[in-house]
Amino acid sequence: xxxxxxxxxxxxxxxxxxxxxxxxxxxxxxxxxxxxxxxxxxxxxxxxxxxxxxxxxxxxxxxxxxxxxxxxxxxxxxxxxxxxxxxxxxxxxxxxxxxxxxxxxxxxxxxxxxxxxxxxxxxxxxxxxxxxxxxxxxxxxxxxxxxxxxxxxxxxxxxxxxxxxxxxxxxxxxxxxxxxxxxxxxxxxxxxxxxxxxxxxxxxxxxxxxxxxxxxxxxxxxxxxxxxxxxxxxxxxxxxxxxxxxxxxxxxxxxxxxxxxxxxxxxxxxxxxxxxxxxxxxxxxxxxxxxxxxxxxxxxxxxxxxxxxxxxxxxxxxxxxxxxxxxxxxxxxxxxxxxxxxxxxxxxxxxxxxxxxxx
Amino acid sequence: xxxxxxxxxxxxxxxxxxxxxxxxxxxxxxxxxxxxxxxxxxxxxxxxxxxxxxxxxxxxxxxxxxxxxxxxxxxxxxxxxxxxxxxxxxxxxxxxxxxxxxxxxxxxxxxxxxxxxxxxxxxxxxxxxxxxxxxxxxxxxxxxxxxxxxxxxxxxxxxxxxxxxxxxxxxxxxxxxxxxxxxxxxxxxxxxxxxxxxxxxxxxxxxxxxxxxxxxxxxxxxxxxxxxxxxxxxxxxxxxxxxxxxxxxxxxxxxxxxxxxxxxxxxxxxxxxxxxxxxxxxxxxxxxxxxxxxxxxxxxxxxxxxxxxxxxxxxxxxxxxxxxxxxxxxxxxxxxxxxxxxxxxxxxxxxxxxxxxxxxxxxxxxxxxxxxxxxxxxxxxxxxxxxxxxxxxxxxxxxxxxxxxxxxxxxxxxxxxxxxxxxxxxxxxxxxxxxxxxxxxxxxxxxxxxxxxxxxxxxxxxxxxxxxxxxxxxxxxxxxxxxxxxxxxxxxxxxxxxxxxxxxxxxxxxxxxxxxxxxxxxxxxxxxxxxxxxxxxxxxxxxxxxxxxxxxxxxxxxxxxxxxxxxxx
Numbered sequence: 001x002x003x004x005x006x007x008x009x010x011x012x013x014x015x016x017x018x019x020x021x022x023x024x025x026x027x028x029x030x031x032x033x034x035x036x037x038x039x040x041x042x043x044x045x046x047x048x049x050x051x052x053x054x055x056x057x058x059x060x061x062x063x064x065x066x067x068x069x070x071x072x073x074x075x076x077x078x079x080x081x082x083x084x085x086x087x088x089x090x091x092x093x094x095x096x097x098x099x100x101x102x103x104x105x106x107x108x109x110x111x112x113x114x115x116x117x118x119x120x121x122x123x124x125x126x127x128x129x130x131x132x133x134x135x136x137x138x139x140x141x142x143x144x145x146x147x148x149x150x151x152x153x154x155x156x157x158x159x160x161x162x163x164x165x166x167x168x169x170x171x172x173x174x175x176x177x178x179x180x181x182x183x184x185x186x187x188x189x190x191x192x193x194x195x196x197x198x199x200x201x202x203x204x205x206x207x208x209x210x211x212x213x214x215x216x217x218x219x220x221x222x223x224x225x226x227x228x229x230x231x232x233x234x235x236x237x238x239x240x241x242x243x244x245x246x247x248x249x250x251x252x253x254x255x256x257x258x259x260x261x262x263x264x265x266x267x268x269x270x271x272x273x274x275x276x277x278x279x280x281x282x283x284x285x286x287x288x289x290x291x292x293x294x295x296x297x298x299x300x301x302x303x304x305x306x307x308x309x310x311x312x313x314x315x316x317x318x319x320x321x322x323x324x325x326x327x328x329x330x331x332x333x334x335x336x337x338x339x340x341x342x343x344x345x346x347x348x349x350x351x352x353x354x355x356x357x358x359x
Numbered sequence: 360x361x362x363x364x365x366x367x368x369x370x371x372x373x374x375x376x377x378x379x380x381x382x383x384x385x386x387x388x389x390x391x392x393x394x395x396x397x398x399x400x401x402x403x404x405x406x407x408x409x410x411x412x413x414x415x416x417x418x419x420x421x422x423x424x425x426x427x428x429x430x431x432x433x434x435x436x437x438x439x440x441x442x443x444x445x446x447x448x449x450x451x452x453x454x455x456x457x458x459x460x461x462x463x464x465x466x467x468x469x470x471x472x473x474x475x476x477x478x479x480x481x482x483x484x485x486x487x488x489x490x491x492x493x494x495x496x497x498x499x500x501x502x503x504x505x506x507x508x509x510x511x512x513x514x515x516x517x518x519x520x521x522x523x524x525x526x527x528x529x530x531x532x533x534x535x536x537x538x539x540x541x542x543x544x545x546x547x548x549x550x551x552x553x554x555x556x557x558x559x560x561x562x563x564x565x566x567x568x569x570x571x572x573x574x575x576x577x578x579x580x581x582x583x584x585x586x587x588x589x590x591x592x593x594x595x596x597x598x599x600x601x602x603x604x605x606x607x608x609x610x611x612x613x614x615x616x617x618x619x620x621x622x623x624x625x626x627x628x629x630x631x632x633x634x635x636x637x638x639x640x641x642x643x644x645x646x647x648x649x650x651x652x653x654x655x656x657x658x659x660x661x662x663x664x665x666x667x668x669x670x671x672x673x674x675x676x677x678x679x680x681x682x683x684x685x686x687x688x689x690x691x692x693x694x695x696x697x698x699x700x701x702x703x704x705x706x707x708x709x710x711x712x713x714x715x716x717x718x719x720x721x722x723x724x725x726x727x728x729x730x731x732x733x734x735x736x737x738x739x740x741x742x743x744x745x746x747x748x749x750x751x752x753x754x755x756x757x758x759x760x761x762x763x764x765x766x767x768x769x770x771x772x773x774x775x776x777x778x779x780x781x782x783x784x785x786x787x788x789x790x791x792x793x794x795x796x797x798x799x800x801x802x803x804x805x806x807x808x809x810x811x812x813x814x815x816x817x818x819x820x821x822x823x824x825x826x827x828x829x830x831x832x833x834x835x836x837x838x839x840x841x842x843x844x845x846x847x848x849x850x851x852x853x854x855x856x857x858x859x860x861x862x863x864x865x866x867x868x869x870x871x872x873x874x875x876x877x878x879x880x881x882x883x884x885x886x887x888x889x890x891x892x893x894x895x896x897x898x899x900x901x902x903x904x905x906x907x908x909x910x911x912x913x914x915x916x917x918x919x920x921x922x923x924x925x926x927x928x
Contacts, residue, residue, distance in 0.1 A: 018362075061828075081832075082828050083832055091824070112831050
């Protein structure tokens with residue numbers, strides 16, 4: 001549907017803010033280098049204050065970068081005002097114009113573009129059909145539910161056929177169930193429209209469900225860029241491993257390195273087989289990232305442990321065990337026919353080299 | 360680390376918006392020319408004499424006993440009036456917010472009392488006090504048989520100003536009291552404090568900055584008040600009247616300018632304390648919205664004395680206002696109570712009534728939409744946009760609040776009678792309708808801007824951003840989004856500006872030329888002459904006009920206002 005999908009590129013972009021209390025300048029965004037391909041759905045993911053919204057607002061033009069240049073479809077856009085940029089934003093608060101009805105809200109951008117009336121009507125109806133709001137044209141915005149308002153906001157952004165669609169935590173005001181429905185809807189509509197989308201969120205499951213690529217941010221710095229699979233299984237550091245999903249961190253030393261990329265690490269005095277350790281040499285400190293669902297509790301295995309918590313959660317059994325001084329969380333899905341360990345039981349944590357990621 | 364690139368980019372983005380740049384430039388020019396420049400010229404004129412800079416003029420005015428007395432008079436009236444107003448205002452606010460009123464009549468009365476001073480010309484109460492308690496006063500002469508009671512002087516001013524200004528305090532304090540979380544007081548009660556102890560140890564400390572704020576706002580108003588001391592002050596001169604007499608009586612323009620500088624310094628000092636110390640404090644302590652409804656006091660030993668006291672004051676105020684139309688209907692006030700329409704007839708047949716109403720009406724009608732639009736533009740720029748001169752625009756438009764009308768009037772005389780800096784440039788506007796309209800605008804701008812700013816702060820910034828993002832330029836955003844969303848505030852700003860303009864006197868009386876007849880100037884003239892029948896007839900018609908426009912505004916807000924779509928469905 002979009003006239004032309006556009007890519008977005010940030011080259012060494014920084015933004016400096018002043019702390020209102022200490023009056024000191026600090027980097028809200030520091031040296032961000034991001035390349036987003038046309039048609040791609042990318043998520044900016046991170047905790048609050050990590051600079052993700054600042055990046056989005058710099059792309060939209062509401063903020064100006066202090067260093068670096070932003071490109072939209074290959075053109076530098078630093079000096080363009082928001083109304084001259086080929087972007088459309090879906091706001092966290094929806095930001096619908098309360099004095100207009102649904103039709104006029106969606107038609108607003110088209111009217112500014114001086115499009116003939118019949119064509120506007122045609123386009124608005126088509127886009128409202130796409131977001132599932134046919135027949136609601138005459139409603140006022142306060143007569144809609146949160147989910148419907150969100151759809152109007154999306155329709156209003158889509159209808160002007162922007163080169164790139166920007167989302168600023170659009171689902172954070174909806175309840176949990178609706179959030180899941182809406183994110184699937186957003187993905188469907190983005191695919192149908194074939195449009196480049198940049199999506200800001202602090203909700204990792206939203207990022208996983210929506211994105212082709214995830215940009216994980218930490219304190220103004222781009223920490224990792226990768227597809228959901230990569231950031232989940234191959235996080236670059238503990239922050240990413242911890243922020244996306246749950247992780248156990250097993251700390252130890254690399255004690256053996258074989259010719260290939262396999263070796264042995266020593267955790268709490270026990271040898272553990274590891275793989276993908278090109279970046280390490282024997283004697284280095286290392287951290288093993290072990291996902292709770294990748295670890296199993298068994299009568300024999302890699303690391304001996306003692307069970308300190310055992311809870312039935314319905315679809316899984318939730319364990320916490322101590323391996324020496326390290327707390328390890330284990331999630332045992334569909335536990336109906338599994339052996340259940342009780343608090344105080346001695347057991348082993350079991351996993352293979354391919355279950356862990358070595359930092 | 361430097362924020363130079365973003366500053367540069369922001370500047371470029373601003374320059375890409377010619378309408379916005381033009382607006383800012385025009386605004387700065389307007390504010391500088393008609394607010395800063397008239398004040399600056401006062402300083403220049405009073406410090407620089409023909410023989411170079413000197414303090415000679417100041418020495419001269421401080422040697423005048425009448426001037427030093429005026430300073431003492433002004434400050435003592437201001438001080439006592441503001442204490443009294445703040446206390447009466449607190450009483451009313453407390454009763455409304457905390458006490459369960461038994462009758463709807465009383466809450467209706469409160470509403471009337473809070474509105475009367477807004478719609479009436481500033482000196483109506485002086486007229487009524489003279490008519491009720493003066494030598495020929497109904498109360499003093501007929502009910503009490505006192506034949507030589509003098510209301511002129513300190514006590515006259517004190518009573519009239521207190522009754523005029525306490526409703527402002529009442530409305531300020533009411534807002535603050537409503538924002539106190541009831542659970543704070545319930546916690547104190549729960550721990551065993553008596554109601555009086557709760558009031559003195561919880562409510563009052565929370566209110567202190569707010570009370571200080573109300574005190575200073577009233578202080579500024581009282582010091583700046585011209586019309587009441589003029590009519591009821593008698594020989595008790597305040598700074599505002601002394602300056603007026605210095606110009607119109609002694610033709611001493613340098614002396615008046617120097618006096619105006621002194622008056623301005625006093626109000627500015629208070630304004631700065633009020634704006635930058637107390638205003639911030641009074642809102643900071645009470646940020647939280649009340650979490651739930653307050654348990655109203657029903658205890659009769661508390662409610663009865665409080666409501667009776669408030670009721671008496673309120674009835675007294677209403678009687679004072681009611682007295683004005685009757686003053687215009689009685690044949691001779693104090694002697695002959697036969698009803699007559701002769702005063703109303705004389706207004707139109709002998710005293711240029713038609714011209715006066717036409718001139719006042721037309722000039723105010725031109726000034727008010729300009730004021731409303733200007734204040735909305737300023738509020739939009741201040742709240743929603745960021746650019747370098749924003750602070751200047753905000754400061755100067757608020758500064759006008761601290762400038763007494765008399766000072767502005769003298770500033771305009773000194774600044775424009777001989778053209779800008781006495782060069783003859785722009786001399787043409789002096790004595791024209793334009794300068795009167797400009798004075799009306801400058802006098803109403805701060806109120807309009809303040810209400811516009813608070814209305815705009817309520818609106819989520821992203822609504823305008825979304826329109827901007829969709830491709831609208833600043834002007835389109837303002838026209839299609841901002842203005843429709845603050846239509847209520849715009850309409851009320853329009854009417855407030857109209858009412859303030861048509862009832863204005865302090866600056867206008869110095870600038871009006873014989874070709875214009877203004878209602879307020881006429882009332883002042885006849886009240887001074889003692890022709891109370893004519894003065895009351897003028898005042899009655901004026902109140903009808905202003906009250907009518909307020910009613911019209913409320914109707915308009917009901918029909919075209921924004922409340923219908925900002926309310927949750």
